[in-house]
Amino acid sequence: MLDALAAVGRFAQLVAEMGRGLVEWRVWAPRTLDECWKLGVGSLFIVLLISSFAGAVTALQAGYQFTGNIPIYVVGSLVTESIVLELGPVLVGLILAGRIGARYAAELGTMRVTEQIDALESLGRAPSSHLLIPRVLACLLMIPLLVIIADVVGVLAGWLAAKQALPISDQDFAYGARIYWRPFDAYYSVIKAFFFAGAIGLISCYRGFTTQQGAEGVGRSTTGAVVTSSVVILLLDTVLAKMLLN
Amino acid sequence: MIEIRDLAKRFGAQVILDGVNLTVEEGETLALLGPSGTGKSVLLKHIIGLIRPDFGEVIVDGQAVATLDRKALSALRSTIGYVFQNGALFDSMNVFENIRLGLTKPEEFNNEETARARVEECLRLVNLVPETMEKMPSELSGGMRKRVGIARAIAGKPKYLLYDEPTSGLDPVNSDIIDALIKRLDTELGVTSIMVTHDVRGAFRTADRIALLTGGKVVAVGTPAEFRESSNPEVRAFLERDFDLEPLSTVSD
Numbered sequence: 001m002l003d004a005l006a007a008v009g010r011f012a013q014l015v016a017e018m019g020r021g022l023v024e025w026r027v028w029a030p031r032t033l034d035e036c037w038k039l040g041v042g043s044l045f046i047v048l049l050i051s052s053f054a055g056a057v058t059a060l061q062a063g064y065q066f067t068g069n070i071p072i073y074v075v076g077s078l079v080t081e082s083i084v085l086e087l088g089p090v091l092v093g094l095i096l097a098g099r100i101g102a103r104y105a106a107e108l109g110t111m112r113v114t115e116q117i118d119a120l121e122s123l124g125r126a127p128s129s130h131l132l133i134p135r136v137l138a139c140l141l142m143i144p145l146l147v148i149i150a151d152v153v154g155v156l157a158g159w160l161a162a163k164q165a166l167p168i169s170d171q172d173f174a175y176g177a178r179i180y181w182r183p184f185d186a187y188y189s190v191i192k193a194f195f196f197a198g199a200i201g202l203i204s205c206y207r208g209f210t211t212q213q214g215a216e217g218v219g220r221s222t223t224g225a226v227v228t229s230s231v232v233i234l235l236l237d238t239v240l241a242k243m244l245l246n
Numbered sequence: 247m248i249e250i251r252d253l254a255k256r257f258g259a260q261v262i263l264d265g266v267n268l269t270v271e272e273g274e275t276l277a278l279l280g281p282s283g284t285g286k287s288v289l290l291k292h293i294i295g296l297i298r299p300d301f302g303e304v305i306v307d308g309q310a311v312a313t314l315d316r317k318a319l320s321a322l323r324s325t326i327g328y329v330f331q332n333g334a335l336f337d338s339m340n341v342f343e344n345i346r347l348g349l350t351k352p353e354e355f356n357n358e359e360t361a362r363a364r365v366e367e368c369l370r371l372v373n374l375v376p377e378t379m380e381k382m383p384s385e386l387s388g389g390m391r392k393r394v395g396i397a398r399a400i401a402g403k404p405k406y407l408l409y410d411e412p413t414s415g416l417d418p419v420n421s422d423i424i425d426a427l428i429k430r431l432d433t434e435l436g437v438t439s440i441m442v443t444h445d446v447r448g449a450f451r452t453a454d455r456i457a458l459l460t461g462g463k464v465v466a467v468g469t470p471a472e473f474r475e476s477s478n479p480e481v482r483a484f485l486e487r488d489f490d491l492e493p494l495s496t497v498s499d
Contacts, residue, residue: 020316111336119334122294123347123398124323126316 011206014128018136021128028133035138039100043146046099047092051150054087055079055157063166072168076176079158084189085245088151090237093196096143097229101204104135105225108208109218117209132205139201140194147193151186192240199232247272248293248406248438252302254462255288262288264462265302275432275439277449279484280459286442287331287410289459293440294326294408295319306406324350327399327437331411333391335383341394342379345369348401368397371434372427389420396427400435407431409441413448421448428452446485450474458484 207225248270262285372393413421
């Protein structure tokens with residue numbers, strides 16, 4: 001219990017430290033652009049891949065289940081709403097929790113155990129503006145963007161898959177996609193992505209930054225960052241659904 | 247001047263420092279000897295505020311390090327150069343960028359030309375050629391990494407230099423080169439230095455005074471000659487290794 005409280009305290013301290021570091025924008029701004037590039041470009045392929053498959057499989061399964069009296073255009077509704085409301089942000093969030101969360105925790109953890117973070121502090125430089133703020137901001141900027149791309153690609157892939165496998169026309173799919181669509185659905189997807197991005201950035205930076213005990217510690221931080229980020233993403237998914245959709 | 251008063255630190259149940267008292271005078275080089283794992287590096291990190299004491303205080307130029315706010319601590323750190331045990335070079339940056347981070351004056355740091363000139367000067371001081379600037383840390387040998395670490399520490403023209411095991415992991419030839427370099431920098435730059443080491447030979451060759459840290463306390467302080475003559479059993483036990491000291495002038499860079 002005391003350990004958990006201490007961890008919460010350290011986390012709050014780290015977030016406060018990042019808040020103080022925001023004044024050093026000349027330091028973190030160029031590094032943030034660099035991190036955005038690495039995160040965005042580096043993750044694009046995997047995001048396109050999973051969103052394509054998610055869209056296609058959703059369409060095919062919908063076609064398999066919707067038989068009898070259910071109109072075929074409902075496939076369009078189901079694909080669009082499933083991808084935009086849930087699969088786009090959650091799948092991208094979970095994949096990036098693995099890809100980016102592990103990278104950030106391992107990078108910062110290795111820097112901690114090889115005394116590079118101590119070296120930075122000894123040079124009178126703030127680790128928050130050099131290392132933490134760029135990574136967290138890159139998550140907050142790029143993950144919502146990747147989720148928007150995933151939503152668009154997922155729906156398009158679902159459309160193509162449905163056309164190939166089911167007796168559905170473009171007009172039917174488009175009609176189904178529009179019939180239950182509300183502009184808020186798109187906002188909801190981006191809001192979720194923003195929260196997931198915050199969770200991935202903050203948790204992985206915290207786990208990496210507080211790494212102890214050599215290579216074993218780096219391994220523990222990396223695993224911990226991925227598992228904790230993934231669990232928090234699922235929790236946030238439930239909480240946000242309850243808060244924003246009801 | 248650096249004053250360490252009644253400094254105590256424990257990690258969990260393990261007592262690392264148990265009331266350390268030590269004073270380092272302006273311009274002197276003090277070697278802090280002690281067996282591995284006795285808290286020498288922990289003591290050094292207290293001086294630069296990387297670790298906060300459980301009890302006692304470290305006073306640098308009249309300022310109690312643990313009580314300084316963020317800005318004052320940053321200002322104090324800009325007067326101290328810290329050489330880490332394994333260099334602690336930023337492996338995502340090349341040598342130039344690593345040393346440039348050691349520049350404490352914004353006008354030097356922000357001007358590419360001035361920064362390059364200062365980095366080149368620092369590399370020359372540690373006997374490295376300017377071409378080293380473009381290399382990544384992974385391309386350097388152990389001895390070169392240590393020297394780049396020293397170059398980074400002196401880049402900001404510090405008043406104090408703290409060396410954490412500067413010769414550990416090096417072969418005797420490279421150890422001698424680093425020892426000679428430390429001695430030369432202390433003379434040329436006129437800095438006050440503390441060198442943490444368990445290398446008795448190196449300590450005797452470079453230091454004005456030697457302190458022995460064991461059991462969480464400083465048990466003996468004196469000049470190399472006083473240390474050699476000491477009858478303190480802990481000093482004798484630590485010095486029992488037979489060492490044959492050559493004058494530094496015979497060591498080639």
